[in-house]
Amino acid sequence: MHLKTPADELADIRAEIARLRKREAELRAAYLGNPELPKIGRWHKVELxxxxxRVFEPRLLPEEIRLDPAYMREKVTRVLRTSRVPVQAVDGAELPLPRPTPRARLFAGLSLH
Structure with a gap:
């Protein structure tokens, strides 16, 4: 088993979530598009x-109300993004950057399983 850094683990988890969301969308489309699809499985059932x-639609309000600062508030969002690490060239071949050593387990108190 390879020791993963928190950054690598986060990226892997996000990739798995994306894969699962894609599969969920495929299954959902199948159920919505084919009413004959079996809805009872071995352990679960699907109900539609x-x-x-009723939904409030602010875009339907007059512009002078929509743009009035008295009806606005500031929202602060913190975004955590992941991206691939650049590669190093070694003897003309590109290799991924080296993985951290086992001592890298102590990332500001994070415990890695």
Whole structure:
């Protein structure tokens, strides 16, 4: 088993979540598009319910109200992004940067399993 840094683990988790969301969308489309698809499995069942609710549409308000600062508030969001690490060239071949040593387990008190 390879020791993963928190950054690598976060990127891997996000990739797995993206894969699962894609598969969920495929299955959802299949169920919505084919009413004959079996809805009872070995351990779970699928139910399709139609819900209706009233939704407030601020874009329908007059512009002088929508743009009035008295009706606005500031929202602060912190975004954590992941990206691939650049590679190093070694003897003309590109290799990934070296992985941290096992001592790198202590990332500001994070415990890695």
């Amino acid at each position: 319910k139609t819900l209706r609710q």
